[in-house]
Amino acid sequence: MKENTPIVELSNVSKIYNKEVWALKKIDLKLYRGECVSLLGSNGSGKTTLLRIIANNLKNTTGTINYNFEEENILKAISIQKREQAWPNGFKVKDINDLWIRIYEMADLEWINKLKDVFGVNEIEEKYLSKLSIVKLQVYAIFLSFISKPELVLIDELSSDIDFKYEEKITNFFKEYLAAGNTIILNHPSYYFLENLTDRVVYLNDGEIFDDLSIKEVKKEYKSVMEYTKSIFKEELIVEKKLKNKSKFFSTMNTKTEAYCNNLQTIIEELENQENYNEKVLNRLKEVYFSILDLKTSIDNLSISYINKTSIKIISKKIKTTIKIINKLTINYRYKKYHKLLNTIEKFLTKELKRTFANDKVIVNGDVLSITMSESEKKQLEKLKEKYIKEEQKNIRRKILKQQFKKQNEVKLKTAVNQTSANEEIHDEI
Numbered sequence: 001m002k003e004n005t006p007i008v009e010l011s012n013v014s015k016i017y018n019k020e021v022w023a024l025k026k027i028d029l030k031l032y033r034g035e036c037v038s039l040l041g042s043n044g045s046g047k048t049t050l051l052r053i054i055a056n057n058l059k060n061t062t063g064t065i066n067y068n069f070e071e072e073n074i075l076k077a078i079s080i081q082k083r084e085q086a087w088p089n090g091f092k093v094k095d096i097n098d099l100w101i102r103i104y105e106m107a108d109l110e111w112i113n114k115l116k117d118v119f120g121v122n123e124i125e126e127k128y129l130s131k132l133s134i135v136k137l138q139v140y141a142i143f144l145s146f147i148s149k150p151e152l153v154l155i156d157e158l159s160s161d162i163d164f165k166y167e168e169k170i171t172n173f174f175k176e177y178l179a180a181g182n183t184i185i186l187n188h189p190s191y192y193f194l195e196n197l198t199d200r201v202v203y204l205n206d207g208e209i210f211d212d213l214s215i216k217e218v219k220k221e222y223k224s225v226m227e228y229t230k231s232i233f234k235e236e237l238i239v240e241k242k243l244k245n246k247s248k249f250f251s252t253m254n255t256k257t258e259a260y261c262n263n264l265q266t267i268i269e270e271l272e273n274q275e276n277y278n279e280k281v282l283n284r285l286k287e288v289y290f291s292i293l294d295l296k297t298s299i300d301n302l303s304i305s306y307i308n309k310t311s312i313k314i315i316s317k318k319i320k321t322t323i324k325i326i327n328k329l330t331i332n333y334r335y336k337k338y339h340k341l342l343n344t345i346e347k348f349l350t351k352e353l354k355r356t357f358a359n360d361k362v363i364v365n366g367d368v369l370s371i372t373m374s375e376s377e378k379k380q381l382e383k384l385k386e387k388y389i390k391e392e393q394k395n396i397r398r399k400i401l402k403q404q405f406k407k408q409n410e411v412k413l414k415t416a417v418n419q420t421s422a423n424e425e426i427h428d429e430i
């Protein structure tokens with residue numbers, strides 16, 4: 001933390017989706033100039049929600065957010081790299097570059113050229129966005145988020161699959177950007193970025209801040225970030241004795257999904273190099289690839305965090321979605337070459353879904369972990385909800401009283417002023 005006034009300050013910020021999912025619970029957080037903060041936490045712990053709320057992209061249900069930017073236009077001062085970029089067909093990279101430069105009225109060409117070099121945009125300028133690989137799209141989205149020279153950059157996905165030559169370049173660029181007094185928040189970055197860039201880690205658990213430590217503190221207490229995440233994983237684990245089994249189980253899922261991603265990427269690249277490829281098939285294959293990559297990321301996250309009901313639900317939902325996407329492709333298009341691979345993936349996922357996530361239970365190497373809520377858990381949740389509502393009511397009452405008090409004071413003040421001027425008038429008449 002290089003300066004004492006926070007660039008953003010969140011007080012008592014909560015987010016409840018659709019009046020039922022309590023995604024963020026009373027978050028108090030200060031972000032400072034020049035620091036790089038990494039958000040950690042299992043799937044569904046609220047990282048993306050927090051980023052979107054800070055970015056002013058999503059409305060918080062309760063609480064306040066104060067910004068302290070030098071730039072008056074908040075849209076220029078904060079920038080968020082979005083996770084999924086749905087670009088319309090027919091746009092080349094250079095078209096979007098021009099559009100962004102115009103939107104932000106960015107006349108500093110030296111800056112744009114520097115960004116293009118760091119993020120490898122020169123090499124893809126003539127390409128259509130719909131033909132870029134997922135990783136390239138992610139990096140491109142980060143490039144776009146820097147165009148306006150924002151004081152606060154929120155990065156939702158910094159893939160661990162980034163080309164090595166860019167990894168180092170991007171890290172050095174980030175370091176320079178931070179040294180100039182800007183702030184960067186990363187959502188669950190890879191170990192490379194955690195070890196080489198991060199000043200502070202904020203660990204979210206079920207919508208609450210579980211830990212907020214500087215890297216110095218992490219290293220002093222745990223020796224390395226890796227040891228820290230491992231240790232927190234142990235602390236959080238609901239069924240501690242299942243720890244060893246869990247990592248074994250996830251390692252199979254992990255290896256398989258990784259291999260499938262690689263196979264698909266090769267096929268996609270081969271297709272892209274052919275002259276007359278079917279664009280619809282290519283896009284569908286990319287969809288499958290993206291879905292498996294997303295699944296793999298969730299499994300990666302789960303293996304350094306802990307099993308809870310939400311994370312398991314998310315994974316089983318992602319498996320189901322992937323199967324659906326594969327079916328869509330295999331039913332509509334029959335191409336021998338990748339049909340076999342897609343069938344293998346589908347079989348594997350269907351088997352995992354049945355074997356592991358059957359009947360609201362997760363089976364880890366033959367042991368059953370119940371993921372249905374017990375009666376006592378349900379009661380606890382009800383109590384929590386009640387407590388939350390009461391606290392909110394108290395806050396509202398406090399606000400109303402404050403307003404009433406302010407109004408009464410204003411009335412008193414007005415009466416006193418009127419009285420004085422009446423007295424003065426009487427005095428004048430005399």
Ligand SMILES: Nc1ncnc2c1ncn2[C@@H]1O[C@H](COP(=O)(O)OP(=O)(O)OP(=O)(O)O)[C@@H](O)[C@H]1O
Pocket residue numbers: 017018021022023041042043044045046047048049050298301310314
């Ligand atoms: N639009 C939405 N509507 C309803 N619930 C949502 C919505 N977006 C997120 N949630 C829920 O809010 C909780 C927090 O989700 P969020 O995406 O912020 O977590 P996360 O830590 O970023 O997870 P991941 O790493 O999987 O993206 C989860 O329970 C999620 O299911």
